[in-house]
Amino acid sequence: METEDVRLIERVVVELERAWNAGDSAAFAAPFADDVDFVNVLGDHFRGRALVAAGHRRIFYTIYKGSRLTYEIENIRFPRADVAVVFTRARLMSRVGAAVDDPRRAERRDGTMGEAQSRTTMVLTKESGEWRIEAFQNTKVAEAS
Amino acid sequence: METEDVRLIERVVVELERAWNAGDSAAFAAPFADDVDFVNVLGDHFRGRALVAAGHRRIFYTIYKGSRLTYEIENIRFPRADVAVVFTRARLMSRVGAAVDDPRRAERRDGTMGEAQSRTTMVLTKESGEWRIEAFQNTKVAEAS
Numbered sequence: 001m002e003t004e005d006v007r008l009i010e011r012v013v014v015e016l017e018r019a020w021n022a023g024d025s026a027a028f029a030a031p032f033a034d035d036v037d038f039v040n041v042l043g044d045h046f047r048g049r050a051l052v053a054a055g056h057r058r059i060f061y062t063i064y065k066g067s068r069l070t071y072e073i074e075n076i077r078f079p080r081a082d083v084a085v086v087f088t089r090a091r092l093m094s095r096v097g098a099a100v101d102d103p104r105r106a107e108r109r110d111g112t113m114g115e116a117q118s119r120t121t122m123v124l125t126k127e128s129g130e131w132r133i134e135a136f137q138n139t140k141v142a143e144a145s
Numbered sequence: 146m147e148t149e150d151v152r153l154i155e156r157v158v159v160e161l162e163r164a165w166n167a168g169d170s171a172a173f174a175a176p177f178a179d180d181v182d183f184v185n186v187l188g189d190h191f192r193g194r195a196l197v198a199a200g201h202r203r204i205f206y207t208i209y210k211g212s213r214l215t216y217e218i219e220n221i222r223f224p225r226a227d228v229a230v231v232f233t234r235a236r237l238m239s240r241v242g243a244a245v246d247d248p249r250r251a252e253r254r255d256g257t258m259g260e261a262q263s264r265t266t267m268v269l270t271k272e273s274g275e276w277r278i279e280a281f282q283n284t285k286v287a288e289a290s
Contacts, residue, residue, distance in 0.1 A: 037232055043264045043286030079270045083228050085280045087182055119188045121282040125224045135230045137266040139284040141188030
């Protein structure tokens with residue numbers, strides 16, 4: 001039933017948020033499929049939950065240490081009853097601020113916090129009653145727009 | 146049959162490429178679903194094929210006039226037999242060069258051409274034997290990576 005599925009999917013998004021804000025890379029990676037395709041805000045394409053966990057372990061200890069993430073769901077579409085595409089707007093407060101897409105600028109930043117906004121598309125499928133993320137892509141919202 | 150579906154999906158990607166390189170916004174928008182969710186490289190989220198056509202009409206006459214686009218398919222996954230998620234690496238030669246994610250820098254550019262790379266995720270569904278794009282997102286590949 002779609003209403004129940006929307007609730008379950010919203011819970012997945014909240015799990016990502018909580019895991020990020022706890023700096024817990026294993027919990028962050030948990031809702032992803034074993035072989036997820038993950039495109040980050042730098043346009044890097046990773047394959048597999050293990051790489052998602054490793055990549056987030058690194059950033060949670062460095063540039064995103066102490067950062068705060070919120071996801072606002074802008075739309076959920078169900079191309080099929082057991083396939084969902086979720087569109088979010090993300091707001092991230094971090095020491096990198098708006099320079100999330102430019103590691104060179106980021107390295108020059110000091111300890112102050114600033115906000116970056118991005119949009120994500122996530123493709124989820126329902127397997128044995130559980131929604132897993134099979135594809136994820138993140139795009140920075142341009143500062144000028 | 147998946148092999149045949151891969152061929153049909155590859156053809157959709159080639160249609161996008163050809164339409165872009167012909168500066169034909171109607172042809173570019175044609176493979177998208179009526180109510181497509183489209184997140185561009187600036188992180189703007191548009192809804193509907195009409196907005197995809199209008200947005201591309203504008204850029205084909207301005208910053209992307211005379212530009213050349215190629216898509217390389219990096220992966221196609223089939224969460225269901227009639228649902229595909231296509232991952233591409235895009236290369237765009239244009240007057241904007243690598244500044245595709247920064248309209249303010251772009252406006253300062255002169256007539257020379259330069260390359261930008263990005264990655265796209267497209268979600269396609271098969272309806273009456275035809276693959277349509279229901280979701281599209283584009284992320285610039287960071288210059289430093």
